[in-house]
Amino acid sequence: MPPAEFSGAREDDDAELMLSYARGDAAAFETLYARHKAGTYRYFLRHVRGQRPTADELHQDLWLKVVAARQRYRADARFGAWLYTLARHRLIDHWRAAGAAGFESIDEEATLADVEKRTAPADSEAEPLRATLNAEAMRRLVDALQATTANQRDAFLLHVEGGLSLAEIAALAGEGEETIKSRLRYAYRKLRAALEDLQ
Amino acid sequence: MSTRPPAAPDEEGIRLAWRDSSRDEPAPELDATVIAAARNAMAEDLRAGEARRARKPAWNGWQPMLAAAAVAAIAFTLAQTLPRQPDAGRIVTPQQVEPTGPAPQTQTQVPLPDSARSPAVAAIPPPDVPAESATRGVAASRAPSLADTAAPAATVPAPAESPMPQASTSEALAPAPAPSFAKEASADAAAQRPAAPPPPSAAAEAAPTEVQGIVHAYDRGDFEAAAAGLRQLRETTPNADALLPERLRAWAGTVR
Numbered sequence: 001m002p003p004a005e006f007s008g009a010r011e012d013d014d015a016e017l018m019l020s021y022a023r024g025d026a027a028a029f030e031t032l033y034a035r036h037k038a039g040t041y042r043y044f045l046r047h048v049r050g051q052r053p054t055a056d057e058l059h060q061d062l063w064l065k066v067v068a069a070r071q072r073y074r075a076d077a078r079f080g081a082w083l084y085t086l087a088r089h090r091l092i093d094h095w096r097a098a099g100a101a102g103f104e105s106i107d108e109e110a111t112l113a114d115v116e117k118r119t120a121p122a123d124s125e126a127e128p129l130r131a132t133l134n135a136e137a138m139r140r141l142v143d144a145l146q147a148t149t150a151n152q153r154d155a156f157l158l159h160v161e162g163g164l165s166l167a168e169i170a171a172l173a174g175e176g177e178e179t180i181k182s183r184l185r186y187a188y189r190k191l192r193a194a195l196e197d198l199q
Numbered sequence: 200m201s202t203r204p205p206a207a208p209d210e211e212g213i214r215l216a217w218r219d220s221s222r223d224e225p226a227p228e229l230d231a232t233v234i235a236a237a238r239n240a241m242a243e244d245l246r247a248g249e250a251r252r253a254r255k256p257a258w259n260g261w262q263p264m265l266a267a268a269a270v271a272a273i274a275f276t277l278a279q280t281l282p283r284q285p286d287a288g289r290i291v292t293p294q295q296v297e298p299t300g301p302a303p304q305t306q307t308q309v310p311l312p313d314s315a316r317s318p319a320v321a322a323i324p325p326p327d328v329p330a331e332s333a334t335r336g337v338a339a340s341r342a343p344s345l346a347d348t349a350a351p352a353a354t355v356p357a358p359a360e361s362p363m364p365q366a367s368t369s370e371a372l373a374p375a376p377a378p379s380f381a382k383e384a385s386a387d388a389a390a391q392r393p394a395a396p397p398p399p400s401a402a403a404e405a406a407p408t409e410v411q412g413i414v415h416a417y418d419r420g421d422f423e424a425a426a427a428g429l430r431q432l433r434e435t436t437p438n439a440d441a442l443l444p445e446r447l448r449a450w451a452g453t454v455r
Contacts, residue, residue, distance in 0.1 A: 021237070024244060029237040033230070041225045059225055063233040067240045138220030141213075160214055161221075188210045195216065 014079035022070040029070075033063065036080070039161040040087050046145055046157055047091055058094060062087050077168075084162040085172050088154070137195060144194035148187045155180050156187035409435075410442050417447055426454045 014035070020028035040062055045055040065086050073082070145153055151173070158164045158172065166184075170177045225233075258265075409432040416425035429451055432439040440451040 024241055026238050026241045030234055033233060033237070037230065037233075038221075038224045042221055042223050045223055056225065056229055060229060060232060064236055067233075067237050070240065135220075137216055138222075141217055141220060160217055188213055191213050191217075192209050195213065 015075040018070070018073050018079055019075065022073055029067070032079075036083060037063075039163070040083065043084070043087055043157045043161050044091065046142065046153065046161075047150070048094075049146055050142070054094070058087075058090055062090050065090070080163055081168040081172065084158055084164060087162075088158075088172060140194040141191055144191045145187070148190050149183075152183045152187040152190075155183040156191075159184060407442075409439075410444075414444060414447060417450065422450075425450075429454050 014032060017028040017032045021032065037059075041055060041059045044058040044062075045052065048054040048058070062083075066083065069086075145156065148156070154173070155169055158169045159166075164172070166177045166180050170180045173180065409428060413425045413428040413432065416422070416428060429439065429443070432442070436442065440448055443451050
């Protein structure tokens with residue numbers, strides 16, 4: 001199911017759902033999870049180069065943190081920005097546990113490949129090709145995304161999968177908006193190049 | 200609210216292509232794990248809330264009543280310990296009653312006989328009675344209202360102005376018209392009413408003299424004599440106190 005379009009009304013509703021969950025409405029959480037589970041899962045999956053077990057673990061840890069933080073949640077920021085802040089922190093913790101310093105040290109592709117080799121379970125399986133018309137395009141996009149730096153990839157995934165704005169990405173990453181814009185521009189350039197011969 | 204930058208057509212196409220192609224989602228088992236964790240957290244919250252309510256002491260429900268009882272006790276204690284008004288419940292004797300009209304310049308209180316004194320009155324020191332030679336002066340200096348309101352018989356003229364002979368002090372104190380008028384009245388009454396009842400007429404004739412004696416004794420400070428005269432007058436004359444000048448009536452009320 002393709003990710004739904006983000007709208008201001010739904011973003012306000014996300015905060016209300018989280019607050020309702022904090023007040024004891026379990027159904028509100030289920031609605032919230034259904035809306036955002038795909039985006040957060042793909043965010044992790046793309047960062048860990050398609051390693052599903054690792055992505056499963058990171059995804060589960062993220063949403064258990066959301067459950068644990070239900071009473072502390074304040075609608076000071078948009079729910080999506082808050083959610084992907086937790087996701088990014090979980091990802092950094094994963095890399096640090098694997099010996100990497102963070103996004104900066106992951107920028108080098110060789111380092112990232114080494115990290116994922118160390119952290120991937122022994123019985124990890126590669127992402128299977130989908131027998132659809134979009135399979136080749138998706139594979140190329142994913143490969144192209146993997147060819148970007150970790151910061152460029154992160155900016156792209158937060159923008160496309162998480163629906164965050166430039167300002168929100170900049171605040172989350174601790175960078176200026178121009179830096180984020182530049183990273184996005186490079187990521188799109190690489191993805192565009194991957195699709196050129198398919199068009 | 201998400202604010203996307205104005206994307207070039209190619210960037211929008213890439214976004215759409217990515218979304219169209221991206222089908223990866225967590226496995227149903229993973230979804231079930233997350234949902235179960237969320238529901239368990241809700242159950243924990245409910246149990247924690249019930250435990251907090253159960254830990255409340257049983258006497259919490261009695262707090263309003265205890266507070267009301269404490270307030271009532273404090274109010275009662277304050278009411279009991281607050282000082283009472285002075286003179287509350289004290290019996291006001293006629294001796295302490297001030298005459299109506301402007302306040303006199305000098306306040307005089309007649310000492311009652313011991314038998315007639317009340318404890319409150321007994322605390323009042325006897326007045327400082329002036330000497331006989333100054334009596335008239337004192338009397339003349341008394342408030343005009345007393346002199347004005349008093350019967351003419353009570354007026355005490357100055358020695359130089361007194362038309363009365365000095366031989367009889369009682370007569371000197373009495374104004375000229377009053378005794379003669381009284382005597383004339385008694386004579387006329389005796390002449391015109393041969394069948395008049397003796398006690399009233401006799402009492403009426405004696406009243407002015409008795410009254411004069413009482414007033415004279417009072418003015419010179421011989422309150423015992425004045426009181427004795429008043430008692431004697433009362434025995435013979437009904438409403439004897441009314442015959443006294445108004446300035447003596449308060450004192451007369453204290454004479455028993």
